[in-house]
Amino acid sequence: MEQQLWDADSVYVKMFDPFEVEPGGAGDGKEEVADSEDEDMAKMAEGSGKKMKKKGVMNEKATVALKNHSLAERRRRERINGHLATLRGLVPAHEKMDKATLLAEVINQVKDLQEHARRVSKGLLIPTDADELTVEPLHDESQSGVITFKASLCCDFRPDLFSDLKQAIGSLKLKTLRSEISTLGERVKTLFILSSPINVNEGEAQKNLANAILQALSSVLYKPSPLPEYSLRTTLSQKRFKTSFEDYSPRSVLSHKRFRYPSLEASSSST
């Protein structure tokens, strides 16, 4: 195969098929017809070609190299196209979508899925990596005169966790309206909706109750497990925890309390 064309600099060059018995012309397409066809062929595959000894051998080696290169490039294209075909199968419709449009479509869909996942996970009770204890008042208009709290606790699982929680909640003399538990690996997150059975004024009483809940649940959170393997994990998780009481009342300034608790050693010695 031999073709004639004009390159970018309007210099007449030849294109040739390297696999033909009689190759000819420049390989890089940027210079005029080479003086020696064999020499140029070898240069194409061997770079500078300074150490050419036997032109015939080099010619053969160059041909083999070119073949290998062509095969490798073909395999590369097949890999790329294979993955693109897989992507095409994941994108609804559009069989005739070109590569660029396909990639753009995939990007859009991945973004949509990420946003969707974010929205969905927002409403779920999913344990996080950090120990967390939150108490916040709920303002239910249908239950006037009753103070309601939402308390959530996130920590490592341990065998006596739920009995401790039951005991702690029970000690508060509050009514449990709802409770949810979710686990993820060895992490546990619990959610309690608690209400005070007695009719008290909001304000100071509300803060006192919230503090009582916070204290009760934190005693559960920082209680060391009698089992060594769970105790070790509890010790490690001490490094990352967050406790807070949040008052979302529109009437009051946000009261956000976040404090560190005594070390495990201190709490162990006190119990």
Add this chain to the structure above:
DNA sequence: CGCGCTAGCCATCACCGTTC
């Protein structure tokens, strides 16, 4: 450290199908 080899990326070209 220089050299040779290999794999992979990239630019360019040719070919093919579609559109007007």
Add this chain to the structure above:
DNA sequence: GAACGGTGATGGCTAGCGCG
């Protein structure tokens, strides 16, 4: 049939690696 866009093939280049 010319223009255009998409795609495969090809050659150049280079980073990385092993070897003497």
